[in-house]
Amino acid sequence: MRLRRILALAMTGAMVLSAAAVTANAEETTDITLWTYPVGNWGDSAAVDGLIASFEEAHPEIHVSVEYLDYTNGDDQVNTAIEGGEAPDVILEGPERLVANWGAKGVMVDLSDLWTDEAKEAIYDSVEAACQNNDGVFYEYPLCMTAHTMAVNRDLFEAADALQYLDEETHTWTTEGFINAVQALYDYGQENVAAVFCGGQGGDQGTRALVNNLYGGTFTDAEHTKYTADSPENIKALELLAGMDGINFDASIVGGDEINLFVNGTLAMAFCWNVAQEKTNADLVDFDILPMAFPTESGDPQLCGGIWGFGVFDNGDEARIEAAKTFIDFMANDETQVVEAVKVSSYWPVKDLGNIYEGDDLMTEYAAFVQYLGDYYQVVPGWAEARTAWWNMLQQIGSGTDVTTAVAEFSETANAAAAQ
């Protein structure tokens, strides 16, 4: 009897102690949620799980749950979550969402404390500028970047004797070279040399970069307060494109369709391209792809870039905010982890980490374009409306509307949205 009593007492004690241990453990652990857009393999749980495991090993006091978004429904999911007070703690995306959208709406945490002097010195200036709003408040801490390029069908260029108009070594060409190359391809019998795709906003950075680079125009002013697409340089570029044989303003396709048409050999050039496209389509292409910077008169291309990093939603819980910052600091600043985190994105680091893709010829070739990364203007106010107005404007030009008239209408719409 006594033995049974002692046993019962011991078991009760064990249960109480284990319950207390669980409670104590629960008190010590902070749960945070990470929502990630598919930035390279950041949309793939197999890749992200390893990163999370490393973090949780280094910081057992923080537990991270991950949810994967896509670009079709992701914005709606995030906006619904914000409206319902269920926003994630950390999110991985670019400044056009973190700074210009959610940051501007006041739902993000100021990450200035992560931007130490050391960080500011290490991270490229163009990236630093993109991660803050006009008042200098940082809503993003960057992880990786890429430069969007264009690409040409090298076999076709060679057959049309058009390789002479570009520099294969530096991947650059002049506006005059571009004009001559398009003409040479057209004369060779390539009816569809390229398409200024304008069926929607998909891949629209390609058409903006093309127009802006040809004669040195810009999409916004340097302060990102006003749209400048109606500048004489941009009008000249649009008039050039509208009048060129072999270049169609095509309202039935978007960037993704253009890539398919390039990959299957229908088009000789793609204006919407980057290293991810080359990797994804490697098995489908039966010709040599030559990635190129956009043609310029000055020889100094300004490429549109993608900058991706972390933002923290202000959920009003200091412990979770601190845990979120710890997570960001580990992913983006820990010497070993940052390399792995960037590699998962398949892009390049936002600071000099040496060649993290040593031995990978393709990544090393595309790394040459990062030096051409231009102004990250996507943080300008009224961005959503301006994007739509841009492809609508291209559609108008494709239908024969006078370029100056179409551009003036675009500027009026976009600047009205920026002023709101």
Next chain:
Amino acid sequence: MSRALVRRETVSGYLFMLPCLIFFLGFVIYPMVQCIVTSFFDSTMNRDDIFIGLGNYAELFQDKIFLGALRNTVIIVIVSVPVVCIFSLWVSSVLYDLSGPLCSLFRCVFYLPVVTGSVAVTVVWKWMFNNYYGIFNYLGKNAGLIDKNINWLGDERFALGCIILILLTTSVGQPIVLYVSALGNVDQALVEAAEVDGATRLQVFWKIKWPQIKPTTLYILVITTINSFQCFALIQLLTSGGPNHSTDTIMYYIYYNAFKLYRYGYGNAMGVVLAIIIAVLSAIQFKASKSD
């Protein structure tokens, strides 16, 4: 029946209805009321709504894109509703005269686009209309009808027509099935009597069959009108309203304003206007049907 029994049955009736009623109130009535209320506000994300009275409605009727979308929607309705009704009635009349298995086969064929996912249907049509290698351009050029490729979905002269054509193919399935059933319910004694009296096929149809299938026609008219007014997926997947807003519809413009620009109040005002238009048209259709 005693009053107590009546009361008990009434209470049980309401209890049985309650789950459905709660669902209906929560997910149909409440959003409708909320939509109407929000339409009087300047409502967007993460900011308190600002009451602006009829401001959204005033803006609507000065918004050229909305008026263009309204015009396009009306064109879609005017073309698709009569065509769907007449075509499906004709097809079902032919099918009804076919033998059993053949009739079932064709019913399945015409119903297939209805049960196929709209995305899959749209992708196939997009391929057929493709500017560079679509089958329509291929056939047109080989038949000598066109000398160079037509950008069907990228040319404002053709884009809306293409949308209507696709809408027709996805809309006729259900009316055909309904009409075949309705024709099966026509009193054959009357048909045979009329035929014995020397009535022509047209007279038999117009005097005997048509009055009996009128309720089905009314249902098809109302449903097709509502579906045509709510044309959205095709536009979203094929043209995004372009080129030059030539395929914008009210539903697409509502989506664009509410979920791209986050102008909830403005989007809701459009929703209210669309609901009023549909309600008025449906009432007219009911009235016209009764006055016959």
